[in-house]
Amino acid sequence: NKESALEYDSNDLGAKLGRLLNKKAEIESTIASTTEDKNDLLKALAEALDNRVAEEASSKHAQADDRAAIELLAGAIAALGSFASNHKLALVQHSRRQDPEPGTWSGSYGGASSATSGVISLLEKIKEEYKEELKTAKEDEEFALAAYWNMRKGTEEQIETLDQELVTLEDQLAKTLQVIKRTTRVQGDTNTTWAATTDYLVELKPNCDWVDQTDRKSTRLNSSHSQDL
Numbered sequence: 001n002k003e004s005a006l007e008y009d010s011n012d013l014g015a016k017l018g019r020l021l022n023k024k025a026e027i028e029s030t031i032a033s034t035t036e037d038k039n040d041l042l043k044a045l046a047e048a049l050d051n052r053v054a055e056e057a058s059s060k061h062a063q064a065d066d067r068a069a070i071e072l073l074a075g076a077i078a079a080l081g082s083f084a085s086n087h088k089l090a091l092v093q094h095s096r097r098q099d100p101e102p103g104t105w106s107g108s109y110g111g112a113s114s115a116t117s118g119v120i121s122l123l124e125k126i127k128e129e130y131k132e133e134l135k136t137a138k139e140d141e142e143f144a145l146a147a148y149w150n151m152r153k154g155t156e157e158q159i160e161t162l163d164q165e166l167v168t169l170e171d172q173l174a175k176t177l178q179v180i181k182r183t184t185r186v187q188g189d190t191n192t193t194w195a196a197t198t199d200y201l202v203e204l205k206p207n208c209d210w211v212d213q214t215d216r217k218s219t220r221l222n223s224s225h226s227q228d229l
Helices: 002-086 088-098 112-227
Strands: none
Touching: 002 112
C-alpha cells in the first residue's frame, strides 16, 4: 500500500510539475513579446524625435528665408518709392526723351511714373505672398510640434503600462520558479522513498516466500493430521 501511494504521489507531482513548466514557458513568452512591444515603442519615440528635430530645422530655415525675402522686398520698395519721389522730374524728362508725348496729350506727362508705380505694386504683392507663406509655415510648425508632443505623451503612457505588466510578469515567473523548485525537490524525495520501499520489498520477498511456503506446508500437514484423526 505504501509503495502504491508513493507511486501515485510521484505521478501526481510529475503532472503538477509539467503544468508548472508550461506556465513558466507561457510567462516567459509573454515577457518576451511585451519586451519587444516596449522596444518597438522606444524605437518609435527615437525616430519621432529625430524627425521632429529635422522638421523644426527645416521650418526655421524656410522661415528665415521668408523673412529675408520680405526684408529685401521692403527695402527695395522703400528705395524705389523714395527714388521715384525724389527724382520725379528726372524720370519725367527721361520718359519724354524715350517716349515722345502724343499730339493729343494735354497737361503734364508722367512718363515712367506709372511704370514705377506698377513695379512697386508688384513688389508689394510678392512681399504679401511671402508674409502669407511665413504665416502658414509658423502655423504648420506649431501644429507639427503639438502633434509630436501628443504622440510622445501617448507613447510614454503605453511604455509605462508595459513596464507595469513586465513587473507583474517577472513576479509571476519568480513565484512559479520557486514552486517548480519546491515541487521538483518533493518529487525527488518521493521518488527516493518510493525506490527505497520497492528495494525493501524486493529484499523481503525471499522471506515472504519462505513464510508463504511454510504456512502452506503447515496448513497441509494440519489438514492431513485432521483427516487421520
